[in-house]
Amino acid sequence: MAEGFRYQQLEAWLLQGIADRRWRQGERLPSIRTLCREQAVSKATVQHALQRLEARGLVEARPKAGYFVAPQPVAVQQPLARARIEAPRPVTASDLLLDIMGRSAAFDLLPDHQGGEIPPGIVALNRSIGRSLRRQSGDDFQYYDQPAGDNGLREQLALHVSRRGWKVDPDQLCVTSGCQHALFLALMACCRRGDVVAVESPGFYGVMQLIEQLDLQIVEVPASSDKGMDIDALEEVLQRWEVTACVVSPAFATPSGAMMPDTAKKRLLDLAEQYDLAVIEDDIYADTAFEAVPDPLKALDADNRVILCSSFSKCLSRDLRLGWVSGARWHARILHLKLVTQLASSRYLQQGVADFMEDGSFAAHLRRQRNQLRERRDRLLALLQAWPEVVRASDPRGGLAVWVELPEHVDTLAIYSDALEQGVVITPGPLFSASGQFRNCLRISFAHPWEKARVGALNRLPALLFGS
Amino acid sequence: MAEGFRYQQLEAWLLQGIADRRWRQGERLPSIRTLCREQAVSKATVQHALQRLEARGLVEARPKAGYFVAPQPVAVQQPLARARIEAPRPVTASDLLLDIMGRSAAFDLLPDHQGGEIPPGIVALNRSIGRSLRRQSGDDFQYYDQPAGDNGLREQLALHVSRRGWKVDPDQLCVTSGCQHALFLALMACCRRGDVVAVESPGFYGVMQLIEQLDLQIVEVPASSDKGMDIDALEEVLQRWEVTACVVSPAFATPSGAMMPDTAKKRLLDLAEQYDLAVIEDDIYADTAFEAVPDPLKALDADNRVILCSSFSKCLSRDLRLGWVSGARWHARILHLKLVTQLASSRYLQQGVADFMEDGSFAAHLRRQRNQLRERRDRLLALLQAWPEVVRASDPRGGLAVWVELPEHVDTLAIYSDALEQGVVITPGPLFSASGQFRNCLRISFAHPWEKARVGALNRLPALLFGS
Numbered sequence: 048m049a050e051g052f053r054y055q056q057l058e059a060w061l062l063q064g065i066a067d068r069r070w071r072q073g074e075r076l077p078s079i080r081t082l083c084r085e086q087a088v089s090k091a092t093v094q095h096a097l098q099r100l101e102a103r104g105l106v107e108a109r110p111k112a113g114y115f116v117a118p119q120p121v122a123v124q125q126p127l128a129r130a131r132i133e134a135p136r137p138v139t140a141s142d143l144l145l146d147i148m149g150r151s152a153a154f155d156l157l158p159d160h161q162g163g164e165i166p167p168g169i170v171a172l173n174r175s176i177g178r179s180l181r182r183q184s185g186d187d188f189q190y191y192d193q194p195a196g197d198n199g200l201r202e203q204l205a206l207h208v209s210r211r212g213w214k215v216d217p218d219q220l221c222v223t224s225g226c227q228h229a230l231f232l233a234l235m236a237c238c239r240r241g242d243v244v245a246v247e248s249p250g251f252y253g254v255m256q257l258i259e260q261l262d263l264q265i266v267e268v269p270a271s272s273d274k275g276m277d278i279d280a281l282e283e284v285l286q287r288w289e290v291t292a293c294v295v296s297p298a299f300a301t302p303s304g305a306m307m308p309d310t311a312k313k314r315l316l317d318l319a320e321q322y323d324l325a326v327i328e329d330d331i332y333a334d335t336a337f338e339a340v341p342d343p344l345k346a347l348d349a350d351n352r353v354i355l356c357s358s359f360s361k362c363l364s365r366d367l368r369l370g371w372v373s374g375a376r377w378h379a380r381i382l383h384l385k386l387v388t389q390l391a392s393s394r395y396l397q398q399g400v401a402d403f404m405e406d407g408s409f410a411a412h413l414r415r416q417r418n419q420l421r422e423r424r425d426r427l428l429a430l431l432q433a434w435p436e437v438v439r440a441s442d443p444r445g446g447l448a449v450w451v452e453l454p455e456h457v458d459t460l461a462i463y464s465d466a467l468e469q470g471v472v473i474t475p476g477p478l479f480s481a482s483g484q485f486r487n488c489l490r491i492s493f494a495h496p497w498e499k500a501r502v503g504a505l506n507r508l509p510a511l512l513f514g515s
Numbered sequence: 516m517a518e519g520f521r522y523q524q525l526e527a528w529l530l531q532g533i534a535d536r537r538w539r540q541g542e543r544l545p546s547i548r549t550l551c552r553e554q555a556v557s558k559a560t561v562q563h564a565l566q567r568l569e570a571r572g573l574v575e576a577r578p579k580a581g582y583f584v585a586p587q588p589v590a591v592q593q594p595l596a597r598a599r600i601e602a603p604r605p606v607t608a609s610d611l612l613l614d615i616m617g618r619s620a621a622f623d624l625l626p627d628h629q630g631g632e633i634p635p636g637i638v639a640l641n642r643s644i645g646r647s648l649r650r651q652s653g654d655d656f657q658y659y660d661q662p663a664g665d666n667g668l669r670e671q672l673a674l675h676v677s678r679r680g681w682k683v684d685p686d687q688l689c690v691t692s693g694c695q696h697a698l699f700l701a702l703m704a705c706c707r708r709g710d711v712v713a714v715e716s717p718g719f720y721g722v723m724q725l726i727e728q729l730d731l732q733i734v735e736v737p738a739s740s741d742k743g744m745d746i747d748a749l750e751e752v753l754q755r756w757e758v759t760a761c762v763v764s765p766a767f768a769t770p771s772g773a774m775m776p777d778t779a780k781k782r783l784l785d786l787a788e789q790y791d792l793a794v795i796e797d798d799i800y801a802d803t804a805f806e807a808v809p810d811p812l813k814a815l816d817a818d819n820r821v822i823l824c825s826s827f828s829k830c831l832s833r834d835l836r837l838g839w840v841s842g843a844r845w846h847a848r849i850l851h852l853k854l855v856t857q858l859a860s861s862r863y864l865q866q867g868v869a870d871f872m873e874d875g876s877f878a879a880h881l882r883r884q885r886n887q888l889r890e891r892r893d894r895l896l897a898l899l900q901a902w903p904e905v906v907r908a909s910d911p912r913g914g915l916a917v918w919v920e921l922p923e924h925v926d927t928l929a930i931y932s933d934a935l936e937q938g939v940v941i942t943p944g945p946l947f948s949a950s951g952q953f954r955n956c957l958r959i960s961f962a963h964p965w966e967k968a969r970v971g972a973l974n975r976l977p978a979l980l981f982g983s
Contacts, residue, residue, distance in 0.1 A: 148662070148854060155657070163654040173648040180641040186631040188832040189623070189962055194616075224692055224857050231856040240708060256855045364656040368861045386616060387724045388699040389692050393836045396864075494657055 053088050057096040060086070065105065065116055072429025073422070076106060076114045118425040124439040126303075126452035128476075130248035130269040130484055132280060135288055138259035138481045143463060144252055147474060155495060156471050156504040163496035168412025169364060175408065176399030183395060190394075194386035196222025196371070197397035203404040204371055211333070213346040213355075219373050221382050222392045226331045227253050229356035229372035232384050234292065236377040237325035237354070238263050242291035245284055247276045249302050249450065249479035249488070251329065254294050258481075265481045266290065272441035272450055275305035278314045285322045292325040298341050299332035302450040302479050302490035304443025312344050319352055325377065326353045331370075334362035334413055336445040337421040351375045359400070361447060362413060369400060423493035424449065430502070431491075434509050447494040453512060457487045462511050469511070471504045521556050525564040528554070533573065533584055536901060541893025544574060544582045577886075586893050592907040594771075594920035596944075598716035598737040598952055600748060603756055606727035606949045611931060612720055615942060623963060624939050624972040631964035636880025637832060643876065644867030651863055658862075662854035664690025664839070665865035671872040672839055679801070681814040681823075687841050689850050690860045694799045695721050697824035697840035700852050702760065704845040705793035705822070706731050710759035713752055715744045717770050717918065717947035717956070719797065722762050726949075733949045734758065740909035740918055743773035746782045753790045760793040766809050767800035770918040770947050770958035772911025780812050787820055793845065794821045799838075802830035802881055804913040805889040819843045827868070829915060830881060837868060891961035892917065898970070899959075902977050915962040925955045925980050934979050939972045 061076070070076055077085070082093045097114050100106040107117045195201070201217035208215060223229040230253065238244065240262040246254055248267030258265050266284055269277045276295050284290065295315065297307035307315075319326045328344045345355040354377060358370030369392065374381035403409055424442075427449055431440050439452040453459070459475035460483075466473045476488030489512075495501055529544065538544055545553070550561045565582050568574040575585045663669070669685035676683060691697040698721065706712065708730040714722055716735030726733050734752055737745045744763050752758065763783065765775035775783075787794045796812045813823040822845060826838030837860065842849035871877055892910075895917055899908050907920040921927070927943035928951075934941045944956030957980075963969055 161653045161655065165652055169651065169656045173651060177645040177648060180645060183637065183641060184633055185629045186963060187629065188637045188834055191833045228857045260852060260855050365659045366656055366861050366863055368859065384728060387728050389696045391836065393834050395834055495654060
């Protein structure tokens with residue numbers, strides 16, 4: 048048998064294994080040494096075969112980790128479910144949503160399972176906060192920080208976002224207790240009771256709950272996994288009803304994972320000016336971008352009507368409870384509301400984070416995290432393709448979750464309790480709609496380490512969803 | 516000269532010195548050794564004279580510190596200014612108040628002056644938080660804490676308040692970002708736009724600002740420095756107008772410094788039941804008590820209508836940004852509002868504070884702080900009595916400030932800018948009234964170390980207030 052024949056044989060054998068799902072997308076192939084031994088070929092033959100598969104985009108070499116089955120872009124079919132446009136109405140949060148949020152489970156199938164190693168970025172962050180606390184002196188403890196937040200942190204944030212084409216004066220930033228708090232201040236500042244707020248559908252349930260608590264009304268605008276909010280649909284909504292504000296997440300919206308194209312961003316801002324809308328931009332997922340971080344809508348905001356809200360919760364730590372808001376023409380009112388409802392944020396905590404940003408630790412953390420998240424996305428998508436029924440799934444380039452569309456007959460809401468009995472917490476599609484749409488959809492997170500317990504939970508899902 | 520004669524002579528000489536203000540109230544008398552030497556008498560004679568003065572309540576012995584001129588209850592004349600009762604109305608916060616709050620100056624004449632040593636309690640607290648951060652493991656950073664707050668902290672808080680006659684299940688506590696945040700959640704939970712809220716007058720401006728932002732109406736109920744809210748006046752208000760909630764601070768209300776008598780507490784709760792009021796108890800100053808910490812109103816709340824709000828800001832650190840609320844019949848709604856507006860508080864920060872409470876450091880800190888605050892109160896009262904015009908002042912048994920009533924012709928609001936030019940930030944009386952009453956009153960803090968710079972600022976005040 049010629050050498051050429053041997054590597055071709057091996058290549059064909061590997062291809063068959065991938066097709067048979069012996070090794071699934073995102074999974075590691077046997078090591079070179081194992082292949083040499085089991086297939087009785089030389090190391091050079093194995094390397095040649097693998098390199099040919101790599102050149103065809105079918106496997107990926109990862110330094111020090113080996114060869115992995117590459118995700119197949121053509122294999123992912125985008126979800127098709129599209130929201131209906133309905134008249135504005137008040138929101139009533141479901142008990143189910145409160146249950147899920149109370150379990151801190153919104154991004155985890157297994158919230159009680161603590162696993163993985165503490166990432167080096169978090170270790171560095173904690174050290175930085177510890178140093179900041181030790182620097183405290185005199186009767187500093189007798190003073191509240193200024194309501195807008197620590198100057199040093201706001202300067203670091205301004206520098207951080209300047210790389211995304213947004214030049215902001217630190218005076219136009221206000222530190223908050225997370226993005227949800229920022230969204231709350233934004234909605235409270237620009238809306239009055241009864242006002243109508245347009246949101247993406249499917250969209251973030253936290254915004255819907257704020258709309259409920261502030262006695263506002265909601266109108267859902269269809270959004271897709273590839274382009275985000277449908278701007279034609281938004282225009283239709285604006286023509287039909289008087290809308291005060293529009294909440295939108297152009298960078299990897301949850302749950303759709305969409306990145307809004309630049310042309311859509313520009314049209315959105317034109318409509319905002321035409322209909323005198325406040326635009327509330329939820330930018331919380333931007334820094335998870337697996338490739339380039341997209342510029343925010345705010346960078347195009349010539350008319351000073353985009354309120355940008357964000358936080359460190361998705362890209363660094365949910366336990367920091369630090370976010371920020373830049374309130375455009377409503378900024379003074381937002382600052383006042385921050386002061387009146389909470390006085391200030393912790394100065395020492397903020398200074399610890401500012402140091403962590405300044406010394407480059409934050410940038411290093413983001414780089415590591417992006418690679419991790421991309422890999423976990425690929426593994427999740429590969430696993431979904433092995434499910435017994437056809438599922439459609441978003442293929443996000445950032446964020447922490449995949450939006451999964453199942454066959455019409457599947458009712459994810461009805462399955463919630465059964466899944467919980469098996470120790471799995473799912474996030475059913477209807478949670479992402481104020482009118483209970485998307486019953487055959489599901490958001491599945493890839494935020495957590497790809498561990499045996501979580502893979503096991505994912506593998507228990509098909510039986511629950513499709514019946515045995 | 517008989518021994519009896521000598522101690523009588525010495526007693527008379529000491530009395531004359533006190534009357535002449537050679538030693539002012541709160542100041543230390545010469546040591547026993549110094550008196551022996553300078554008056555050429557025996558140690559027994561000095562001790563006898565001092566003990567007789569102590570028995571008359573004119574001097575105080577403090578362990579290991581010596582004898583101090585006792586504050587003279589008769590010398591401090593309580594303020595007399597009494598609020599007018601006016602019909603409920605909306606609140607408009609003054610720019611002046613925002614200016615003062617923006618300067619973090621509400622409790623300091625010299626907010627830019629950083630002085631004093633960091634107290635051992637704060638050092639211990641920071642260590643405890645640092646240890647808690649280092650305990651972080653796995654992917655803990657991926658999870659929000661439960662909305663109600665860390666179990667360990669809530670257990671410690673429940674234990675802490677149980678010493679004050681209040682048995683509370685930790686499940687009935689919700690951790691907040693400080694007391695202002697707790698008051699915000701409380702008012703948001705039990706009031707609807709346009710509702711009338713009764714407050715003490717003079718009373719805390721932070722509550723008035725919340726009433727403004729939530730589009731509620733205010734009605735001011737007169738309060739005195741000795742008994743707090745006038746319950747007869749409250750009854751009159753309840754008879755005349757429909758009131759939804761009453762905010763009251765029974766333990767060392769700011770600015771009056773009053774401690775509400777038990778009889779008044781009971782009458783207040785009877786009225787609350789009769790008129791179906793929500794009672795919001797601001798308990799933030801209780802732990803600063805110089806003597807016994809009074810029981811909260813909440814301990815008497817058989818009808819489950821007292822919402823207790825508090826925080827660590829006044830008794831430990833303003834930079835912690837941790838408070839708590841126990842919401843009685845509105846607790847579920849408060850929890851929901853906390854979740855929706857902020858998701859959670861930092862778990863590791865809370866666990867650091869819980870450890871600090873559990874190992875006794877908090878109790879030790881409170882003991883040290885009480886002695887310090889009492890001494891600073893005495894010094895401030897002694898200084899006020901040396902002012903060229905008669906001032907009336909509260910003589911609080913807790914809290915951080917004295918409420919000062921000046922002659923009728925003095926306008927503290929008009930003096931604010933002049934004082935600011937001299938580097939002194941005053942807190943004029945009208946800030947404590949939604950209708951701008953108390954123009955001849957002033958709140959002066961004794962929270963900070965009794966240092967030369969602050970005494971200098973206090974000594975610049977009479978010229979500003981009374982003219983040269």
